[in-house]
Amino acid sequence: MNVPLLFSQILNGLATGMLYALMGIGLSIITGVLNIPNFAHGALFALGAYFLYTLIQLTGNFWLALLLAPLGVGLLGVLIEYGGIRPLYKAGHDYQLLLTFGLSLIVTESIIIVWSPVGMSQLPPPILRGGVDLGITFYPKYRLFVMVSAALLVLGAWLFLEKTRYGAIMRAGIEDKEMVALLGIDIHRLFTAAFALGCVLAGIAGALTAPIRGLNPWMGVDMLGIAFVVVALAGLGNLLGSIVAGLLVGLAQSLVALVWPEASVAVIFAVMAAVLLVRPQGLFGIR
Amino acid sequence: MSKAWLAIVAAVVLLPVFVRQAIATEIWIFAIFGLGLNLLMGYTGLLSFGQATFFGSGAYVAGYLLKYYGVNVFLALGVGIVVGAVLAAAVGYLCVQRSGLYFIMLTFALNQMFYFTAYQWTTVTGGEDGMPGIPRPSVLGFDIHRPLAYYSAVAVLFLLSLWVMKCIVDSPLGKILQAIRENELRAEALGYNVPRMKLAAFVVGGAFSGLAGVLYAMLFGIVPLESIGFVFSGNVVFATLIGGSGSLYGPVIGSFVFIWLSESVSSMWARWPLLLGVAFVIVVLFFRGGVVEAWARFWIWRAVRRAPDAVQADASR
Amino acid sequence: MPLVRTERLTKSFGALTAVNEVSIEVEEGSLHSVIGPNGAGKTTFFNLLTGQHTPTSGRIIFDGHDIAGTPPHRVAHLGIARSFQRTSIFPTLSILDNVWLAAFARQESWRGLAWRRADRYPELTRRALVVLGEVGLSEKAGQPAREISHGEQRQLELAIALAAAPRLLLLDEPAAGLSPDETQKMVALVRKFKGRYTIILIEHKIDVVMTMSDRISVMHFGSVIAEGTPREIQRNPEVRRAYLGGVPAS
Numbered sequence: 001m002n003v004p005l006l007f008s009q010i011l012n013g014l015a016t017g018m019l020y021a022l023m024g025i026g027l028s029i030i031t032g033v034l035n036i037p038n039f040a041h042g043a044l045f046a047l048g049a050y051f052l053y054t055l056i057q058l059t060g061n062f063w064l065a066l067l068l069a070p071l072g073v074g075l076l077g078v079l080i081e082y083g084g085i086r087p088l089y090k091a092g093h094d095y096q097l098l099l100t101f102g103l104s105l106i107v108t109e110s111i112i113i114v115w116s117p118v119g120m121s122q123l124p125p126p127i128l129r130g131g132v133d134l135g136i137t138f139y140p141k142y143r144l145f146v147m148v149s150a151a152l153l154v155l156g157a158w159l160f161l162e163k164t165r166y167g168a169i170m171r172a173g174i175e176d177k178e179m180v181a182l183l184g185i186d187i188h189r190l191f192t193a194a195f196a197l198g199c200v201l202a203g204i205a206g207a208l209t210a211p212i213r214g215l216n217p218w219m220g221v222d223m224l225g226i227a228f229v230v231v232a233l234a235g236l237g238n239l240l241g242s243i244v245a246g247l248l249v250g251l252a253q254s255l256v257a258l259v260w261p262e263a264s265v266a267v268i269f270a271v272m273a274a275v276l277l278v279r280p281q282g283l284f285g286i287r
Numbered sequence: 288m289s290k291a292w293l294a295i296v297a298a299v300v301l302l303p304v305f306v307r308q309a310i311a312t313e314i315w316i317f318a319i320f321g322l323g324l325n326l327l328m329g330y331t332g333l334l335s336f337g338q339a340t341f342f343g344s345g346a347y348v349a350g351y352l353l354k355y356y357g358v359n360v361f362l363a364l365g366v367g368i369v370v371g372a373v374l375a376a377a378v379g380y381l382c383v384q385r386s387g388l389y390f391i392m393l394t395f396a397l398n399q400m401f402y403f404t405a406y407q408w409t410t411v412t413g414g415e416d417g418m419p420g421i422p423r424p425s426v427l428g429f430d431i432h433r434p435l436a437y438y439s440a441v442a443v444l445f446l447l448s449l450w451v452m453k454c455i456v457d458s459p460l461g462k463i464l465q466a467i468r469e470n471e472l473r474a475e476a477l478g479y480n481v482p483r484m485k486l487a488a489f490v491v492g493g494a495f496s497g498l499a500g501v502l503y504a505m506l507f508g509i510v511p512l513e514s515i516g517f518v519f520s521g522n523v524v525f526a527t528l529i530g531g532s533g534s535l536y537g538p539v540i541g542s543f544v545f546i547w548l549s550e551s552v553s554s555m556w557a558r559w560p561l562l563l564g565v566a567f568v569i570v571v572l573f574f575r576g577g578v579v580e581a582w583a584r585f586w587i588w589r590a591v592r593r594a595p596d597a598v599q600a601d602a603s604r
Numbered sequence: 605m606p607l608v609r610t611e612r613l614t615k616s617f618g619a620l621t622a623v624n625e626v627s628i629e630v631e632e633g634s635l636h637s638v639i640g641p642n643g644a645g646k647t648t649f650f651n652l653l654t655g656q657h658t659p660t661s662g663r664i665i666f667d668g669h670d671i672a673g674t675p676p677h678r679v680a681h682l683g684i685a686r687s688f689q690r691t692s693i694f695p696t697l698s699i700l701d702n703v704w705l706a707a708f709a710r711q712e713s714w715r716g717l718a719w720r721r722a723d724r725y726p727e728l729t730r731r732a733l734v735v736l737g738e739v740g741l742s743e744k745a746g747q748p749a750r751e752i753s754h755g756e757q758r759q760l761e762l763a764i765a766l767a768a769a770p771r772l773l774l775l776d777e778p779a780a781g782l783s784p785d786e787t788q789k790m791v792a793l794v795r796k797f798k799g800r801y802t803i804i805l806i807e808h809k810i811d812v813v814m815t816m817s818d819r820i821s822v823m824h825f826g827s828v829i830a831e832g833t834p835r836e837i838q839r840n841p842e843v844r845r846a847y848l849g850g851v852p853a854s
Contacts, residue, residue, distance in 0.1 A: 037336075037391045087572055093391060094334050094528055095571040101521045102567025109561035221517070225399035228392040236388070262407040269400030273381055276393070280384035459708055459725075460718040462697070466705050469694040476654065476692075477768065478680030478709035487718075 004137035009254045015143050015212075017250020018150035019205050023223060024230030024242035025157050026201030032174035032237035033194035036085060037093055039100040042224025043107035044199050048073050048206025049215045050111055053122050062125035066207055073203030074196045081195040086188065104220070111217045119216035128211075146208050153204060158239050170194055174237035222265070229272045233283050241284040291536055295449070299442045306547075308434035309506065314546045315445035316502045321527045321538025322452045323495025328524070329532035330461060331488045332468030333383075334391050336520050337398030338496050340378060341371035343515025344401060345497025346504040347412055350421045353505070360424045360431075363501055364444075371497020372490045374401075379489030383482045386471075398517055405515050417511040421504045441502055448495060449539070455491065456535055464488050518560070522549070525567055529574070606665075607632040607802045608653070608772055613662035613672075615645075615652055622648040624826035625662070630772075630819075635794075635803045637813045640823035641846060646806045647689060649823070650774050653804075654686050655679040666772070680709060685770035687761045689777045689806070695750035699741055699760060702749050703732040706767035732767055739763045739793060755786040762793065766801075773801040779809055791816065814838065822846065 023045060030038045051072045055065035080103065088096050123129065124142035131138045161167035173180045173190050181187045206219070213219070229249060234241030252271050257264040275283060302311045320342055327333040345367035352358045352366060382393045405412045412418055423431055431437045455461055463484055466474040475481050504510045513519055522545060530541025548566065552559040609629040615622050623645045630636040638646050651657045653664060655676040664672040666682060674682070685706075694702050707728050708714075716725075723729065736742040739759040744752060749760060762778055778794065779787045791812050797803065798816065807813050813820060814834045822830040822837060824846040830837055837843055 031388055035388065037388050039336075039395075084568065084572065091571070093388065094328065094524065094532070097334065097336060097391060098521070098525055098528060098567045098571045101524075102564040102571070105518075105521075105560045105564030105567070109558045109564065113558060113561070222399075225396050228396045232385075232389060232392055232396060265403045266400055266407065269396055269403070272396060273400070276381050276384070280381075454719050454721075457721045457723075458716065458718050459714070459720070459722050462701055462705055462708075462722050465697060466694050469696060470692055472656075472676075473688070473692045473694065473764075474705075475676045476656075476680060476686060477706050477764070478677050480677045 006258065007134075007136045008139055009258055010251065011139055011147070012143065013251035013254030014247065015147040015150070015250070016254065017247035018147055018154060019209060019246075020226055020230055020250050021154055021243045021246025022150055022157075022201050022205045023227040024234060024246050025154065025239060026198040026205070027227045028231050028234065028236050028238065028242055029161075029170065029174075029194050029201075030198035031231065033170055033177075034081075034085065034089075034191050035177070036088075036096040037100065038198070039097060039224065040080070040103040040107065041100075041198070041202055041227055042220030042222070043104040044073050044077065044202040044220070045206040045209075045223045046111060046215075046217065046220030047076065047107060048203030049122075049210040049219065050115055050206075051203070052207040052210050053115070053120065053215060056122070066204075069207040070200045070203035073206075074200035077196045077199030078192055080199075081192045085195065086191070089191075104224075108217050108220065115215075115217075117217060119214050121214040122210040124211040142211055146212065150205070150208065153201070154243055157201065161239055166193075170197075171237065226268055229268055233272060233275055235282050235284050238284050241282070245283060295536070295539065296446070299446065303435060303438055308438045310546060310550050312434070312438045312441045312506050313503075313550075314542050315441050316499050316506065317523070317526065317546055318539045318542035319445055319448045319502070320496055320499035320523050321530070321542050322448060322535075323492040323499070324523050325527050325532055325535075325538045326452065326455065326464070326488050326495075327492045328527060329534070329537065330456065330468065331464040331485060333485060333488065334524070335382075335394045335489070335492065336391050336517070336524060337378070337394035337396075338492065338523055339515050339517065339519035340394075340398045340401045341375050341493040341496035342500040342503070342519060342523075343405065343510070344374050345371045345500035346510040346514050347405065347418060347500075349497075349501040350418050350504040350510045351411065353422055353424070354418065354420050357422070357424070360426050360505075363424075363505075364498060367497040367501030368494045369497070371500065372494040375490045375493020375496075376486065379486045379493070383485040383489065395517060395520070398515075398520055402512075402516050405512060412510070412512070415512055417509050418504075419509040421508050421510065423505050423508070437506065441506070444498070444502065448498065449535075452495070453535060460484070460487065521567075522563075525570070529570055605632060606630055608664070608666045608804075610653075611663040611665065613649070613652060613664060614660045615648055615657055616660045621826050623652060623659075626823070626826075626828050628821050628828065628831070630802060630804055632771075632802050633799055634818040635798050635805060635816055637805045637807060637817040637820045638823060639807065639810070639813055639820060643825075644823040645826040646823055647776060648826075650686060650776055650804075650806065653679075653774060654684060680768060683769075683771035684774065685765040685768040685772070686774040687765045687776060687778055689780055691754070691757045691761050693749045693757060693760055693764065696748055698746055699736065699749050699752070700729070700732055700745040702760060703735055703763050703767040704728055706764045707731050707735075707769070710768045731769075735763050735767045738766065738796070740789075755782055755789075758782060758786070758790065759793070762790075766797070771802060773797070773803045775803060775805045775807075777806055777808060779807060779812060787812065 027038060027041045048069050051069035052065045055068055056062055059065060084099050084103065088099055128142040128145050131140050132144060161171055169180065169185055169190060173194065177187060180190065226249065230242055230245045233245035249268050249271060253264050253268055256267040324335065324338050327335045348370045349363040349367040353363050378397050382390050385393060406414055423437065425431060426440060429436065431440050463474065463479055467481055467484060471481055500514065503514060526541035526545035527538045529544050530539065531537035549563065552562050606629040610626055612625045612627055613623055614625055626649060638649065640646055648657065652659050655674045658673045662672065663670045671682060733742055733745065736745055739762055741756060741759055741763060758778060765773055775794065779790045782790060787809065795816055817834055820832065820834055820837045821828050822843050829842050829846060830840045
């Protein structure tokens with residue numbers, strides 16, 4: 001047993017797991033508050049990465065780009081919510097699905113047109129290049145950064161949702177929209193805010209991923225399925241659940257990659273299927 | 288024979304006159320695919336966003352048998368139907384336990400699993416390149432290589448599928464599924480095992496999808512990776528919605544619209560999925576109820592516009 | 605012989621005990637009413653009988669067997685049918701179909717489930733029309749259920765329960781939302797079925813309950829605080845206190 005390899009795979013799993021958790025939380029918020037199937041979530045993740053790339057080209061500053069790219073995605077989210085989703089609140093999941101699915105096609109194809117159909121790469125900022133000696137193994141600095149910052153973001157999301165008034169409103173919106181409206185809270189603004197927040201989280205996840213895996217126009221599609229897995233396992237609006245599910249999936253994927261690389265993606269879905277067989281309500285759902 | 292059937296048979300007979308035979312064949316194949324989805328979506332209220340799982344799997348398995356074992360065409364069709372049905376039973380079993388958004392997400396996620404499996408298993412499926420070289424064996428001695436001959440065979444199968452679906456929809460099961468769509472709790476209180484009924488609908492949908500998959504493979508001689516991908520799943524949802532998911536014939540109309548749309552645009556521009564996405568967005572924002580309802584509304588609007596003149600004429604008499 | 609009886613039936617949702625050690629006996633062929641203020645646990649009690657909830661403890665003996673925890677779709681086949689407080693029909697299906705589905709479910713065999721045309725079951729269609737006739741909806745049999753008035757929908761709600769040819773009929777506020785005239789009609793209907801079925805009735809309109817019931821159980825905060833004939837209940841000070849909040853008995 002190659003211990004250094006195992007150790008770095010575990011770290012990889014934790015890093016990707018944190019990103020999966022971020023995606024799951026963002027999707028959970030959108031789907032929970034607005035009650036729509038958001039098939040554009042993966043495309044927004046991809047946009048976060050591509051915005052980062054372009055902003056670095058323009059400003060030369062990774063940190064500025066990392067801040068602005070998710071905000072850009074969030075802004076786009078506001079436009080999408082206002083123009084596309086709001087008219088369809090009452091429409092029924094099939095129309096909402098087609099809308100978000102259509103948007104994901106539009107975004108993916110636009111990425112190909114605006115940037116490139118071919119994959120691109122993005123280097124981490126100079127300060128985060130190279131590796132760090134962790135004793136057991138040498139591990140890339142940037143991945144450690146991703147793990148830490150994703151964890152901080154998840155913590156921030158948790159603090160926002162659990163400890164602030166606005167976060168409480170959002171959680172209430174997931175439980176019972178009618179009640180929230182009856183309490184005099186502007187439900188439209190809540191929906192827009194929730195959607196924008198979800199988009200920002202997806203955008204950050206995408207921006208963070210770019211220096212690790214590079215960019216390609218279909219990076220979002222792969223992520224979408226994984227985000228769905230996380231939410232299906234965790235339950236809508238369940239923050240803690242999304243973290244656990246995300247980490248579980250990330251670790252499963254990276255450990256399986258050690259022994260059977262070809263199956264490393266399919267295994268995510270297999271894990272989901274296995275869990276659902278035993279507990280149809282997900283890891284944390286109530287029957 | 289009712290008017291609708293007359294119209295459809297006429298369409299089947301006349302279509303190759305107006306449209307290239309390969310496209311005409313594709314329309315009826317896609318219509319079979321849509322019929323299967325519509326039982327789930329329109330009648331039972333289950334929005335399955337992963338029907339390509341069964342379409343593609345049917346195509347791959349039957350295609351493999353056709354290519355490497357030279358099985359006869361009836362066996363291939365049977366395999367496609369059975370593969371679709373069995374996989375639908377497995378996928379359906381996991382999915383019907385959850386409802387609403389979870390159901391949709393699960394069907395998509397499981398679709399992705401099959402997609403990735405097909406993508407990685409290059410030795411069997413050919414991965415990104417797909418599985419070329421699918422033969423078209425003769426049917427009872429008749430050679431179906433010529434486009435018109437294959438068209439006729441597919442058209443017959445389509446009419447058969449439509450008849451089978453009509454029987455199901457008119458049967459007690461059809462009513463039970465609609466009841467489940469309208470009010471699950473009450474249907475359960477009446478004594479119906481709702482998850483089992485949903486599973487039955489799922490299996491039927493899967494069988495139709497698998498059949499369509501095999502026919503598709505034999506039409507183009509190849510099983511492309513896309514046939515098991517989520518874009519395919521989305522396309523059939525779009526086609527069914529645009530035709531009108533409330534009726535039996537909606538998917539047929541939707542198939543016409545969708546195949547015509549995508550065939551004309553895809554030959555013009557490699558980025559045609561962009562236009563497809565735009566079409567999706569426009570349709571859901573402005574044309575809810577599908578083409579059928581929009582058409583009906585248009586005629587009503589015209590009639591209403593004429594009516595004041597008629598009143599005027601009456602009053603002046 | 606009681607057709608159904610519950611033994612210390614209890615249902616708790618976490619800290620909230622919605623139904624607390626309720627023991628009720630209902631004789632076959634009688635009409636037994638359950639009354640009480642809002643939130644007393646009456647509908648939860650029905651939900652326990654029909655399997656929508658599983659009891660936390662206690663038994664439900666129906667026709668000699670403990671049926672507690674039976675899932676809802678099996679309960680129907682035991683011969684227990686229920687109407688809902690909030691109208692629960694199939695809106696886009698025709699009135700006839702609404703009732704037909706209830707009758708079909710209870711058939712011994714489901715032959716032809718997926719291939720026989722639904723309108724080729726003459727016996728079922730006849731039965732459905734008979735039930736519709738009893739509640740006065742047979743002229744509207746072909747209309748979609750959502751197109752009829754609220755009062756007529758309450759009649760349909762009753763018809764659906766009857767079409768299942770049950771032994772035990774659970775009626776949850778059949779007169780809910782009805783005008784005085786419509787209430788009269790509903791009362792007449794329920795009275796018609798008294799004796800033919802064993803009925804447990806939840807109702808708020810006390811005058812309705814008093815005139816029709818053989819026995820009444822009064823629930824408050826999940827427990828049965830009084831039980832007896834209508835006369836006995838009228839005189840019971842506990843009941844007055846529960847409903848009227850401490851008005852002294854005259």
